[in-house]
Amino acid sequence: KTSESEAAGGKLVMVTNAEFPPYEFREGNEIVGIDADIARAIADKLGMELEIEDMAFDSLIPAIQSGKADFTAAGMTVNEERKKNVDFTDTYAEAAQVIIVKEGSDIKSPDDLEGKKIGVQTGTTGDIYADDIKDADIQRFPKGMDGVMALTQGKVDAVIIDREPAKVFVKENAGLQVLDEAFTEEEYAIAVKKGNTELVEKMNGAIKELKESGELQKIVDKYITA
Numbered sequence: 136k137t138s139e140s141e142a143a144g145g146k147l148v149m150v151t152n153a154e155f156p157p158y159e160f161r162e163g164n165e166i167v168g169i170d171a172d173i174a175r176a177i178a179d180k181l182g183m184e185l186e187i188e189d190m191a192f193d194s195l196i197p198a199i200q201s202g203k204a205d206f207t208a209a210g211m212t213v214n215e216e217r218k219k220n221v222d223f224t225d226t227y228a229e230a231a232q233v234i235i236v237k238e239g240s241d242i243k244s245p246d247d248l249e250g251k252k253i254g255v256q257t258g259t260t261g262d263i264y265a266d267d268i269k270d271a272d273i274q275r276f277p278k279g280m281d282g283v284m285a286l287t288q289g290k291v292d293a294v295i296i297d298r299e300p301a302k303v304f305v306k307e308n309a310g311l312q313v314l315d316e317a318f319t320e321e322e323y324a325i326a327v328k329k330g331n332t333e334l335v336e337k338m339n340g341a342i343k344e345l346k347e348s349g350e351l352q353k354i355v356d357k358y359i360t361a
C-alpha cells in the first residue's frame with residue numbers, strides 16, 4: 136500500500152469550484168451536481184471515503200500538484216497546457232464554450248466579439264479563448280455568475296462560458312440569451328497529480344463501469360433536463 140490516498144486511510148480528497156451548476160454548486164451546505172455525484176459513485180466503487188473541498192477555479196491544479204488534494208472534478212476541460220501539469224482520466228462529458236449576450240445584442244456569432252468587453256471566469260478555457268479575440272477587453276471574474284451579473288448590468292458585452300452553466304444562468308436571469316453558435320467543443324475529465332497512474336487507472340475502471348451500467352447517464356439526467 137503505497138499510494139497517497141491509501142496512506143491517508145482510504146480517503147479521497149476532491150477539490151472543486153462549486154460555482155458551476157449543474158456540475159457543482161451548493162445546496163445549503165452540501166456540494167451537489169453532476170461532478171459531485173460522479174465522484175461519490177467512483178469513491179463508492181473504490182470503497183473509499185470522499186471529502187469535497189471548495190476553492191477558486193485557478194487554485195485547483197496547484198492543489199493537485201502540491202498533493203493537497205487527490206483529484207479535481209470541476210467540469211475541467213482537457214487541454215495540452217493542463218496535461219503538462221496534471222494527468223487526466225478518460226473523459227466523462229462533452230462540453231462547449233458558448234457566448235451569453237443580452238437579448239437584442241448586436242453580437243450574433245463568435246465573429247462579432249472583436250473589440251468587445253468580454254467577461255470570463257479566471258483561468259477557464261473561456262478565459263484562454265477570449266485572449267485570442269482581436270482587441271477584446273477581457274474582464275476576469277472569480278465566478279462565472281459574477282460575469283453574468285456584469286453582463287446584466289451592462290459592464291460587459293458578452294460572457295464566454297461552458298454551455299450547461301450558461302443555460303442555468305440564462306434561465307435565472309431575465310433578458311439574456313445563449314448564442315446558437317458555440318465557440319468551441321471540448322471534453323471534461325478528472326485530473327490527478329502527474330504520475331499518479333494508479334489512481335487514474337482505478338478511476339478509469341470506475342468511470343467505465345458507470346458508463347456501461349447507465350449510472351453516469353442517470354446522474355446527468357438528474358441535473359440536466361433535455
Ligand code: ARG
Nearest residue numbers: 152155209210211212259260
Ligand atoms: N471547462 C472550463 C475549463 O475547464 C470551465 C470549468 C469551470 N469549472 C468550475 N467548476 N468553475 O476551464
